[in-house]
Amino acid sequence: DKRKFKVEPSRTVYAGGQPVALKGQVYDDSYNPASGVEIEVVVTDPAGKETEYYLNETRPAQYFLELFNLAEGTYSYRAQGRKNEVPVGEDQGQFSIGKSNVEHFQLRADQGLMQQMALRSGGAFVYARDLASLGEQLRDLPGLKPLVDYKRNRIPVRTYAWLLGIILALLSVEWILRKWHSLM
Incomplete structure (x- = not known):
């Protein structure tokens, strides 16, 4: 990613009640970290209401903002960076807040x-x-009593008598051939 100005959430989907972390990075034309940049972020909620925030510089060229108590839905943001009232760059994106799950908070x-x-x-x-x-x-x-169902299926041998005859004939032919060639 060779952009000189970027603001993006740490994740694209958050659970309800989780803080949303926006991270920004700013570089000059030589890709050296640029400090002292004022980054304004306008966050638009699912109802269309816009709220302005500013990212704090935590390290040179590293900016951070944490948003708390956001309602469920998809949010979009627009970020603009200025240094000495001169525009440095713009970025935009979106993130989603999912439903809050009580099981995650009360363990x-x-x-x-x-x-x-x-x-x-x-x-x-x-x-x-x-x-x-x-x-x-x-x-x-009462609903968990074992239920046993037996089914007997018998096949009489006489229905497969032809198969038995073929097997006996093949074994007899083998025996005769072995006798004929003195292999026994």
Whole structure:
């Protein structure tokens, strides 16, 4: 990527509640890091509302901005860089915010919630110390009784008598040929 001015998100898709990181890089005509550039970013939300932000210079030619609490949807951005009121470059792009997933934020098991879910769905909540009784509970469920279905299929030998005759004929021919050539 030989662009002298670029602003891009660290990822193109974020989960809901995650901060969005925009990173910028600026180089002069000789591709040396350019410091002291003011980078303005205009972010457009899914409803079309525009908000202005400015990237902070973290290292020479390295700029950074973090956006928090963005709603779900696809956002676009336009970035313009100026140094001493002289335009340095422009860039644009987009990123998406996905749905927020509570499972990613609360990593401990919620026993009360699991008991409620088991009660509402007709299930059972079992602690780890009671796992030995789980097998008995499963065996006692009426819907989980074993169902055995046997099917016997007999094939009478006389239906394949012709095949037996061919096999015997071939074995007899082999025996005769071996006798004839004294191989036995």
